[in-house]
Amino acid sequence: MTAEIPGALRVAYKLLVNDRTKFTALVLGITFAVFLMIEMTSLFAGILSRASSTVINIGASLWIMDPSVQTVANTIPLPDYVLDEVRSIPGVKYAVPFYSGAALLKLSDGTYQAANVIGLDDSTLVGRPGLLKGKIEDIFAENGFLAVEDSEFYKLKGATLGSEFELNDNRGRIVGIAKVSSSGLFGVPTLYTTYYRALQYIPNTRFTISYVLAEPKHASDVTQIKARVAAAGYLALTKEEFTAKISDFYKYHTGIGTNMLLMTLFSFAVGLLISGQTFYTFILENIDKFGALKAIGAKGSALVTMILFQAAFVSLTGYGIGVGLCALVIWLARLQLPDYAAIITFLNLGVAFLMVVVIASISSYVGVRKVLRIEPFDIFRG
Amino acid sequence: MVNAAIQATQLNKWFGEGEARTHAVKDVSFEARFGEMLYVVGPSGSGKTTMLSMISGILRPNSGTVRIEDTDIWAITKDQLADFRLHKIGFVFQDYHLFPRLTTAENVAIPLILQDRPWDEAVREAVRNLEVVGLKNRAGLPPVKLSGGEQQRVAIARAIVSRPDIMIFDEPTASLDGDTGRNIVQFVRQEVLSEHRCIVIVTHDTRIYEFADRIMRMEDGRLAGFERGDGSLDAQ
Known part of the structure; x- marks a missing residue:
């Protein structure tokens, strides 16, 4: 026996x-509304994800930094004794120095290219990326650098194992091609090398460290480590907290978040206006028919169910097409623009779905009110 | 023996309040019988439509009662009344009110669909009723493809599909030319009326009076009297 769709819903569908x-x-x-809402929020999610790419790619449990740091890119040097201080905290399994900074490369063809240079602790290489080509130990070789094959890799102009470049009058050599999970936000290639080579090649304030990366012995030690770091005048954040701090900076202190929120709200308003108005016209055009149904013997609840079904059907169809269209546009954009920063997350989909539910609810509310108010007697009166 | 299908007793209906109050129906009492075609006639504003709405269970009177068979229709709940209309009363509206986006058969099937009958069964039954009104070959067309007379027949098929005891027609010939209007009412008289069914028709059209068993005349909200279809007086 097959389940039969209730006849009233079939009438509503037709x-x-x-x-x-x-x-x-x-x-x-x-x-249209779903496409714009998801596109806007996906772009923002992409930007936020890329803004935290270093934190995500390095994967350290705890990041120790100056309290004024807003993003991973805007480093404020720490005195190097902080490393010893952190290592001395009970509950710290290990702590290593970490370098992150910008550099200007002179490529083999004589052109210049900005790059992000990451310096990993020489003895442990904590935070090292996975390699597509080359061997990790070659990072210790003379002038050794790993180039990250991400959406910006092409800017190194055909770099491969053995390619050379100049960095502040020092020779650099690509000894490995690495893969990371998240590309950077600023549209520049990323190079990995050892911590001391990074300090050697890129001038810095003496006796300073960009960040200290630490691993607690147990998850329960994190609170105590954070308290001890805070007592020393610095800030220790878990990678999730650091990612959230970076996101908050872009959301609330750059205007990007406000603009994206406004665009999302405009998309919602456009969708609501188009759908609400069209649905209302649809109900108005059929209002006498709904009145006739009432006269014939349809209960108010049956008519409300029909209208809710229509609103839900339209909304889910539009939502599905909107999500598909957005995914298609992002895929097409990435074919042409490898660094196109847009990620469809479950949160984006959820937010858009909620907004569609609101659009459907408001549209159907208007229709339901109209239909419940029509009196069958009005049909006789014409 | 009086075989009452509808018993209306002391029906009153007014609209508005204070000085704007209009007393549309005043103390109207009458009976409509099974097997008869009763016309309700009178000038515009005489209360015909209001009275028709009250006896068909879609407009609550301010006072008075309406009994259809054994049911006091204004003493039952709103949902029970909707169910009662669905099963016991067939409506033919002046403007037909057919759904242009459904086929003719689906339009006719609507009362059965509202009764939760399976879709295919309801449509099959609708096609059988379209055959009764001579439109079986139009079952798959949308109503907009039909002429006015054909649409009226579709509305009749929709009204009879659930085998109602009472049928209410509101100005059935108003949108039709003279010949078509007469043919429709003649058809209703011959094919739809039965000894188990009562048909009440509100009309202005004097050309169809000949098909009435009785004609109830209303003036200024009051019952002015009864006539037979041939024009002779009826004592009710």
Whole structure:
């Protein structure tokens, strides 16, 4: 035995879908709104993810930094004794220095290219990336650097194992091609080398460290380590907290978050206006028919169910097409623009879905109110 | 023996309050019988439509009762009344009110669908009823492809599909030319009316009076009297 769709819903479906112009306008309205909402929030999610790419790629449990640091890129040097201080805290399994800074490379063809240079602790290489080509121990070889094959890799102009460049009058040589999970935000290639080579090649304030990376012995030690670091006048953040701090900076202190939020709200408003207006017109055009149904014997609850079904059907169809369209556009954009920063997350999908539910609820509320108010007697009065 | 299908007793209906109050129906009492075609006639504003709405369970009277068979229809709940209309009363509206986005058969099937009958069964039954009104070959077309007379027949098929005891027609010939209007009412008289069914028709159209068993005349909200279809007086 197959389950039969209730007849009233089938009538509602036919009334909706067979009015092709209105149905198309309704679905397009929702699709357009969903597409814009997901595109906006995905771009923002992409930007936030890339802004924290170093934190994500290095993967250290604890980051110790100056309290004024806002993002991983804007390093404020720590005195190097902080490393010893952190190592002395009970509950710290190990702590290593970490370098992150910008550099200007002179490539083999004589052109200049900005790059992000990451210096890993010489003795442990904590935070090292996975390699696609080469051997990790070659990073200790003379002038050894690993180049990250991400969306910016092409800016190193065909770099491969053995390629050379100049960095502040020092020779650099690519000894490995690495792969990381997240590309950077600033559109520059990333190079990994050892901590001391980074300090050697890139001038810095003496006796300073960009960050100290630490690993607690147990998860329960984190609170105590943070307290001890704070007592010393510095800040210890877990990688999740550091990522959130970076996100908050871009959300609340750069204007990007406000602009994205406004665009998302505009998309929602456009979707609501198009769909709400079209659905209302659809209900108005059929209002006498709904009145006739009432006169014939349809209960108010049956009519409300029909309208809610129509609103839900249109909304889910528009939502599905909107999500698909957004995924297609991001895929197409990435074919042409490898560093196109957009990520569709479950949160984006959830937010867009909630907004579609609101659009459907408001549209159907207007329709339901109209239909419940029509009196069958009005049908007789014409 | 009086075989009452509808018993209306002391029906009153007014609209508005204070000086704006309009007393549309005043102390109207009458009976409509099974097997008869009762016309309700009178000038515009005489209360015909209001009275029709009250006896068909879609407009609550301010006072008075309406009994259809054994049910006091204004003493039951709103949902029970909706169910009652769905099963016991068939409506034919002046403007037909057919859904243009459904096929003719689906339009006719609507009362059965509202009764939760399976879709295919309801549509099959609808096609059988379209055959009764001579439109079986139009079952798959949308109503907009049909002429006015054909649409009226579709509305009749929809009204009879659930085998109601009472049928209410509101100005059935108003949108039709003279010949078509007469043919429709003649058809209703011959094919739809039965000894187990009562048909009440509100009309202005004097050309169809000949098909009535009785004509109830209303003036200024009051019942002005009964006539037979041939024009002779009826004592109710």
